[in-house]
Amino acid sequence: MRRVVVTGAGTINAIGHTVPATLESMREGRCGIGPLDFRDVDRLSIRIGGQVRDYDPEQEFNRQQIALYDRFTQFTLIAAREALAQSGLTFAGDLSAQTGVVLGTAGGGLNTHDENYRAVYEEGKNRVHPFVVPKLMNNAAASHVSMEYNLKGPSYTVATACASSNHAMGQAFHMVRSGMSDVMITGGSESMMCFGGVKAWEGLRVMSKDACRPFSLGRTGMVQGEGAGIFVFEEYEHARARGADILAEVIGFAMTSDAADIVMPSKHGAARAMEGALRDARLDASEVGYINAHGTGTAANDKTECAAVADVFGHHADNLLMSSTKSMHGHVIGGTGAIELLACIMALRDGVVAPTIGYEEPDPECALDVVPNEAREADISVAVSNAFAFGGFNAVLALRRV
Template identity: 80%
Template sequence: MKRVVITGAGTINALGHSVPATLEAMREGRCGIGELEFRDVERLAIRIGGQVRGFEAEGRFNRQQMSLYDRFTQFTLTAAKEAIELSGLEFHGELSAKAGVVLGNSGGGMQTLDENYRSVYEDGKNRVHPFVVPKLMNNAAAGHVSMQFNLKGPSFTVSTACASSNHAMAQAFQMVRSGMSPVMITGGSESMLCFGGVKAWEGLRVMSKDACRPFSANRNGMVQGEGAGVFVFEEYDHAKARGAEILCEVIGFAMSSDAADIVMPSKQGAARAISGALQDARVSASEVGYINAHGTGTAANDKTECAAVADVFGPQADNLMISSTKSMHGHLIGGTGAVELLACIMALRDGVIAPTIGYEEPDPECNLDVVPNEAREARVEVALSNAFAFGGLNAVLALRRV
């Protein structure tokens, strides 16, 4: 089995249009959640979100590309460009033939869907653009990343709701670890912040109207975000041979299914994924210093996740730091695990733990060190990234400091 390291990272989200900007915002405990700005927002009950602001697609892509790139694809290509440039890799010859891309996404081209439903049903038009299907399909971003960067190896999209990115990165990790590919581009993206996307989530009655407060007793729901996170997963010897900077090492993963309820999480299912990741990584609970929690800010998730962590770690849970950066950038649904992986990299590489902001009242059922409101300096050797999705689909990644 090959060792797998991360040699490139890129992002765009409500906190920043790059990795340095995002990490700075996390260190400062800055909130990227604010009033939503799009057509008919006044018809919504929920009017806040982690919206990407100041992103001008017209200056990045030409007219032909704009006809093919939904907003989630634009985000993905932006993040992928940053990640690959940071890695220093160029894809040609044998490397091009073997390198691929696995991305997570849940909603696909929701902006395109919303615009074209309006065009047909509200405006009464009988034609849509001939590229609507290739623009809105879930695998559009993966396809365009493969074409733009000449990635001819295994490429596909994983769609498992809020665990999509973690499932995608787990598959990419397995491909590099097994020797199938020396390099994989992986991560995820989402852009559901449009009228139809928010209206659909309103129906679940799990959304907050004012803020995301994970683990706080007075929390009142989740807040949607948008954006992308993309990484270069590379075989260790391949990276060392070319003198690449290594951000951290990916050392294990586990996936589980609750097989219980389509929306309510299960402590047992989450615990199996967490303990499975430790087992796959061959680390003990005492070696883990930080967990980036799924931490949605809903009572169902927060209490279940904390109970699962407490079950797996036992007395070691008292020495564990766990935080949810969704409090800052919102819940990116299919892209959330990818953006949150940046907090794990920051903990391992820089020794800075991203805080859970908006924390106001302790919850006896979330009796863990949730790093409330302010970032913390701490040396961390091993970190976990949790993702627990509707459908009872769970994916946990384990990473180590290099």
């Protein structure tokens, strides 16, 4: 099977509008979670989130584009611009015909939904903009990336809640590894930072009113975030032949279903996904140095994930570093795995492991090294990225330093 490498990365999120800014924030342990700022926020009981600040769409897009691009699509296009620029690729001929886009999102154009429900139900309007459907559809971001860069290969959107991005990147990995494409654009995005988006999550009663503190005793729940992470996945020899800067190699992927409960995670499902990724990558558990945890900050997720890691890695779990960057940028739902992949690349490429900030007191049921509060230098050659979603869908990626 062919080797698959990452040759471009782009992002916009609560702790950085670019990859360098995001990695600097991760190294410094900066928190991007703060008071929410949008219409009717005073009607919410949850008023904090990892909102993208200092962002003006009119500085990035013209009026016609803004009429077509929901906020999640805007974030995708900004991140894709950075990733494609770094890759140095241009698309024409056979490369254009083969290259596709696989992206993840859970809610798609939720801001557009929210605005237009208000217009119809609250303001009594009987008409909406003709482009509401193309703007809110989950595949809008993937469609606009394909059109922007002349990508005519296999393209689609994956929606598996909080595992969407990892599932999307896993599918892109399979396409390049199998020979279907030499290059795929992949990742994910999400923007649920609107009244309806936050109000819906409030109903689950898993949200924190003060901070996201994964694995810390006394934690009070998860915090939503927003943003996008986009990557260029490329066949290794294709990348080498053109002298591309290789950020990391994707070496394994696995996905499982709990088939148990719509919201409660399963240790067995998570463990099978991690075991499957190691098996696909032909790795021994002892070779893994870092896990980017799903680490939402809820008691159910954190305890289940730690138990699954202990089962899979055995005695080696004591030597593992594991952290949750959701403590900094929030839970970006369908886009979260893509943004978190940057922490894996940083660990592999720069030898810096991002911290779990907000950590106050050890939880006996989460007795792993979660890199509390401060980033740590470490020699990491293999990293794993976990994503465990509502619906019992699990997706795990394994990466290696090149």
